[in-house]
Amino acid sequence: MSVGKALTIAGSDCGGGAGIQADLKTFQERDVYGMSVITVLTAQNTLGVHGVYPQTIEAIEAQLDAIFQDIGTDSVKTGMLFSEEIINLVAKKLKDYEIKNIVIDPVMIAKGGAPLLQKQAMTALKMNLLPLARVITPNIPEACEILGIDKIETVEEMKEAAANIQLLGPKNVVLKGGHLEGNNIAVDILFDGNEYYYFESKRIDTIHTHGTGCTFAAAITAELAKGNSINESVACAKQFIQAAIETSLNIGKGIGPTNHSALRHK
Ligand SMILES: Nc1ncnc2c1ncn2[C@@H]1O[C@H](COP(=O)(O)OP(=O)(O)OP(=O)(O)O)[C@@H](O)[C@H]1O
Ligand SMILES: Cc1ncc(COP(=O)(O)O)c(N)n1
Secondary structure: OOOOEEEEEEEEEOOOOOHHHHHHHHHHHOOOEEEEEEEEEEEEEOOEEEEEEEOOHHHHHHHHHHHHHHHOOOEEEEOOOEOHHHHHHHHHHHHHOOOOOEEEOOOOEOOOOOEOEOHHHHHHHHHHHHHHOOEEOOOHHHHHHHHOOOOOOOHHHHHHHHHHHHOOOOOEEEEOOOOOOOOOEEEEEEEOOOOEEEEEEEOOOOOOOEOHHHHHHHHHHHHHHOOOOHHHHHHHHHHHHHHHHHOOOOOOOOOOEOOOOHHHHO
């Protein structure tokens, strides 16, 4: 039997809500074969990030080679890459192995405020990784950092930001509106270089949104692995994240994770 294969290159969240763990759970729920390359171990729970332990470049390189030299993949998602060194290694390997269907979730800051990308790594992210992306999925603060602007407060400003990020090289930009304040609709905007597409859902009133960004990007990655278009993949991912937030899990003492198996029980 053949199956779509998806790889996540990201940080481990031992608490299971974000990072590698969220990605693999999502891949499984979307019926693709999931693989992982761990860039950084985090000691993390619903209360925040308590430790960040980058893996050696040798360890990351060996994991990438092991996968690409044998199994291969139909799509790749990158999440927490943390340092310039790791970004440059990942970019080089994706190029050397001619990997297609690259989804970049430009993870920068955890919900609790912990930095997940070093400040000095921003140039490498923009110059070396972004141009390889089939799709990049920034949230509003990440889009501001990438563009060096202070704020994005309206849908019009989201559209302008998406177009400006697209000029940096990614084929498609999905600018996520989870952080857009004063809006009871959660709107994500896809810009493909020509047209804008809008993905809207009712904003859910919950604090338990740990891992929403990872889960959403992983769902897009899984759908691309199955050969779906960008539009179809984003639409599926939006439905998936909506259900996962609607029934998010009140576990731990802080911001709980989303429910990856929500659609299975509908
Ligand atoms: N309260 C909510 N109700 C419904 N959808 C939401 C809500 N918050 C976020 N989303 C959706 O979840 C997805 C992830 O968006 P978000 O902007 O939260 O990403 P993120 O900021 O990268 O995640 P995180 O804040 O966990 O790092 C998007 O599709 C967004 O529209
Ligand atoms: C290892 C790791 N990667 C990413 C995130 C961000 O999570 P998200 O943006 O999905 O909430 C996180 N908290 N930890």
